[in-house]
Amino acid sequence: MINVFLRELNGLLWQFQSILIIGLAAGLTYLSETYSDLYPQLPFNGFALIMSVFGFLVVLTVSHDALNSEAAARTFRLVVIRIPRAAIFGGKLLAHAGYWLIMLIVAVGVTGFFTAPGLTGSTTMHVSLLFFSISTAFFLSALIKRPLTSKRVSVLAGILLPAAVIWSYAADNWLHAVSPYHMYIYDSILAVIIPLFYGAVLLSAAYVLFERSDL
Amino acid sequence: MEMIRTEQLMKKYQKNKQVGPVSVTVEEGALYTIIGAKNSGKSTVLNMLADITVPTGGDTFLFAEKGAFQSVKNSVGMLPADPGFYEDYTPVKQLQFFSRISGVKADKNRIHKVLDAVGLGDVKKVRTGRLLPAQKRRLGLAQAIIHDPVLILLDEPTAGLNERDRTDVRKMIEQWHEAGKTIVMTTDDLEEAEALSTHLAVMHEGSVAVEGSLAELKQRFASSFSVKMKLSSEMSQYEHRKIEEALTLLNKSEERDGRYLTVHVASEEEIPKVLMVFLSNNVKIYEVTVRQDSLSDVFEGGLPYESTDETPTRAT
Incomplete structure (x- = not known):
């Protein structure tokens, strides 16, 4: 598992996208904080807003092919003959979780340096949303065999979910209350259980799909 | 193990x-x-x-x-x-x-x-x-x-x-x-x-x-043999026909390639019988090669798919 983890993490970290993600998070947080007066109807702003609107989308866009790209490239074949599928799944999951945690820590650090008041939402909330986002990415990656298709579905899902929650909040119906964004909307630390629950369900489903898939 | x-x-x-x-x-x-x-x-x-x-x-x-x-x-x-x-x-x-x-x-x-x-x-x-x-x-x-x-x-x-x-x-x-x-x-x-x-x-x-x-x-599947013979270049049509008739009586198939003639037999015991056909007809044989057929020879027309109990059919 450790070798799969190290290779995957190394591959993720040494990409230009890492710098782009951190820059984007810090820049957008700064803009959100600067122009927050223009959107008083939003329940929250700053880093929490950026995480809600773009976090899910960015995680899905980067991690959508965590499992299916190696299956499509047939590199998994040379790995699965050596180690259990659980070790492959675990190594990949740890690598993506580790990567996004590093991104989060650096983004929070950079954001805090430029605009300390922008650091809205607690780290627990951000981590639980990350867990939900990574789990969704793994689920889509295990469900959809072709990386190009999973990329399209991920982009769509990454746009539709935040949009649906914003619409639900504006329309004042129940959807936003059961969404992973409840914790940000109502600033409720207890509500981190919602994304954690969804994340656990999706991750379990991803694992079952991966165990049953031909590589 | x-x-x-x-x-x-x-x-x-x-x-x-x-x-x-x-x-x-x-x-x-x-x-x-x-x-x-x-x-x-x-x-x-x-x-x-x-x-x-x-x-x-x-x-x-x-x-x-x-x-x-x-x-x-x-x-x-x-x-x-x-x-x-x-x-x-x-x-x-x-x-x-x-x-x-x-x-x-x-x-x-x-x-x-x-x-x-x-x-x-x-x-x-x-x-x-x-x-x-x-x-x-x-x-x-x-x-x-x-x-x-x-x-x-x-x-x-x-x-x-x-x-x-x-x-x-x-x-x-x-x-x-x-x-x-x-x-x-x-x-x-x-x-x-x-x-x-x-x-x-x-x-x-x-x-x-x-x-x-x-x-x-x-x-x-491959218990058969191939007997390849180099024959005289001066064989007459009559001699050829007599050999063909004799082999047909023995129910043997033959392949011709210039001076070479190959006869397929089902078992080792049949090899002398085939040679006797040529010798009794005064056909000169300059070279004889006997080879046990390989699986590739036997299945050149296709692998034995039909049934595990069937042997492939081939005239010998």
């Missing part, structure tokens, strides 16, 4: 396509070849053994343990059909990675030795993405043996290679077998299978049609 046993191993796909049920046994030290046409299911069987394809039914016993693949992975090496490599790695790094995840710390000497053995000594530091397909196949063989497994699974190891590479790969397989490895391989080349194997399983439309040791199968 029993290295592999499958019991009713099966893979069901959509649209009623199915491989299996397959029940085969591979003993220690065997070179067991699964042969069949394209899409006959031979690769699926190998992939199910190696955990690449998930079976939908049946059981696999490896080293006499049921479903024990996870615990015995370090003792198994495999070359899958068309495997993907990490294109950014060199062959050396590739083998370092695969030996590490196999739980074996292969030192540099071992890695270089294996790469030299498979003929990749010159491209050790070239990125895998830049290797030729045949070189990748050789790298596939290298990763299959880097952790010195006792059981090696090879899915079409010579497919798509030129004659020189095929010969090299066959030599490697023979060397590993001579070194005591148990090898299970697939191929669609009967000649190759017959040259290398100790045991054969013929697959057709997802099922094993015929299985057994090479000796058993030869006894069952």
Whole structure:
């Protein structure tokens, strides 16, 4: 598992996208904080807003092919003959979780340096949303065999979910209350259980799909 | 010792396509070849053994343990059909990675030795993405043996290679077998299978049609002989016709190629009878070659798919 983890993490970290993600998070947080007066109807702003609107989308866009790209490239074949599928799944999951945690820590650090008041939402909330986002990415990656298709579905899902929650909040119906964004909307630390629950369900489903898939 | 046993191993796909049920046994030290046409299911069987394809039914016993693949992975090496490599790695790094995840710390000497053995000594530091397909196949063989497994699974190891590479790969397989490895391989080349194997399983439309040791199968299907004779260049039409008539009476088929005439006989005892036909007709024979037919000769018109109890039909 450790070798799969190290290779995957190394591959993720040494990409230009890492710098782009951190820059984007810090820049957008700064803009959100600067122009927050223009959107008083939003329940929250700053880093929490950026995480809600773009976090899910960015995680899905980067991690959508965590499992299916190696299956499509047939590199998994040379790995699965050596180690259990659980070790492959675990190594990949740890690598993506580790990567996004590093991104989060650096983004929070950079954001805090430029605009300390922008650091809205607690780290627990951000981590639980990350867990939900990574789990969704793994689920889509295990469900959809072709990386190009999973990329399209991920982009769509990454746009539709935040949009649906914003619409639900504006329309004042129940959807936003059961969404992973409840914790940000109502600033409720207890509500981190919602994304954690969804994340656990999706991750379990991803694992079952991966165990049953031909590589 | 029993290295592999499958019991009713099966893979069901959509649209009623199915491989299996397959029940085969591979003993220690065997070179067991699964042969069949394209899409006959031979690769699926190998992939199910190696955990690449998930079976939908049946059981696999490896080293006499049921479903024990996870615990015995370090003792198994495999070359899958068309495997993907990490294109950014060199062959050396590739083998370092695969030996590490196999739980074996292969030192540099071992890695270089294996790469030299498979003929990749010159491209050790070239990125895998830049290797030729045949070189990748050789790298596939290298990763299959880097952790010195006792059981090696090879899915079409010579497919798509030129004659020189095929010969090299066959030599490697023979060397590993001579070194005591148990090898299970697939191929669609009967000649190759017959040259290398100790045991054969013929697959057709997802099922094993015929299985057994090479000796058993030869006894069952290829007990016939070919008697090739070099005859006089001055044979008259009359002599030719008389020979043809005599062979027809003996119910023997013949093939003519210039001065050479080949007669197929069903058993060794019939060889003198055939020669007597020529001698009694005063036909001069300048050369006689007797050869036991190979499986390739017998099945040149197709593998024995119909039934495990039927012998292929061929006029002798």
